[in-house]
Amino acid sequence: MSASQIPNSSRSGYSSFTAQKPFGNESSAEKTRHSSVESDINEKQFQSIYEKDFPSLSVNVGFSSKGGNFKKWRKGTDTGLELRQEAVNSSELEGISDVGGSLQEEVRTGTDSGLRLSPGTINSSEHEGIVDSASMQQEHYFPSHFGKKNVHSNSVEKSPCRNIKPSNVVGTKSSEGFLKLERFNICLPRFRDIRTQEILRPGMVLLKHYISLRDQINIVKTCNSLGEGPGGFYRPGYKDGAKLRLHMMCLGMNWDPQTRKYDKRHPVDNCEPPKIPPGFRLLVQSAIKDAQCLIKNDSDMVNPEDILPSMSPNICIVNFYSIHGRLGLHQDRDESKQSLQRGLPVVSFSIGDSAEFLYGGGREVYQAKKVLLESGDVLLFGGDSRMVFHGVPSIVPSTAPEPLKTNTGLRHGRLNLTFRQF
């Protein structure tokens, strides 16, 4: 789906927009997942509540600020897609199809800027640990994107965020006749470099293209190897016998859609779920910190922890959607009372084909806003948005980065990991 296909919202200029169609012919059980509201929802209701207004956003930055900036967002997304296309087609990225070769080389030579920009936290041996999927499961893995430039965020200059490096604008002595000059970059842009961040609503942050291609590859490989073992992927069903339109695996604790409870054991093979790989947890922590940093930059007045609390995940639900996969609007509300009350965030990784993602304060699809989640995106919702209704009405076929597919053999479709603290 190209950005130009994204329908404009009639009432707001936010980056996300009002959904135009219902999910389709889902069974009522499929319409929600974690929520008991499923039986209340039907398409007629969605239509009849069409005009009800949506909670307004109090903060919005980057591409998604208020008033006509929808176009800006579209532009940004277009740019992203263009660059991404360029990256996918370029021989540079084709060279990455050998994980053991050029990707490792990149790690060793430190082209991931984190090596240079986070001296206190990263050393090269930690980085070398990330190049194969097995090591993703070891303590030595470290997110590879620290210090990456956030090209479009409006917080670049102000931010001490770990992911943001100073702009490369030089020669600003206008009194001496120098013009502002953007340094020419001899390397092609890659889609993971065009990272943007936006606050979708209070407590809900989207970090675009946050996960590097290399990390996406490792995550896919790790999920694949865990998923074929005990407690691995299966197609879950609801109480009424309807099947979810996805395959699922749980890490850390098992979530059962039939009972809507967490348990130690897998409902099908009675095995304990695999542990969450430490590398995954580090990436989650890093995303939370960066989202909090964005919130802080947006308003110095707030303690970002009040808007988006920190959390330490002990649950990860891994979903694989085929191109026909979907997930009805629901709330994630089966975690502990304390976790929900504190608004501990859900952190979601998207990998593979893009997905349309709906979210809103109510259960009406027509009131929901829609955003495109692409490979490498991280979405966080906590604080006031912890109970946001959300769902995946469709997967956009053939949108996964080519190198991701060639390196992993990932099927057509989308992998999604949502991390939570029970």
Ligand SMILES: O=C(O)CCC(=O)C(=O)O
């Ligand atoms: O696939 C997604 O983006 C959302 C998944 C989700 O909401 C869930 O697993 O609870």
Ligand SMILES: [Fe+2]
């Ligand atoms: Fe969910």
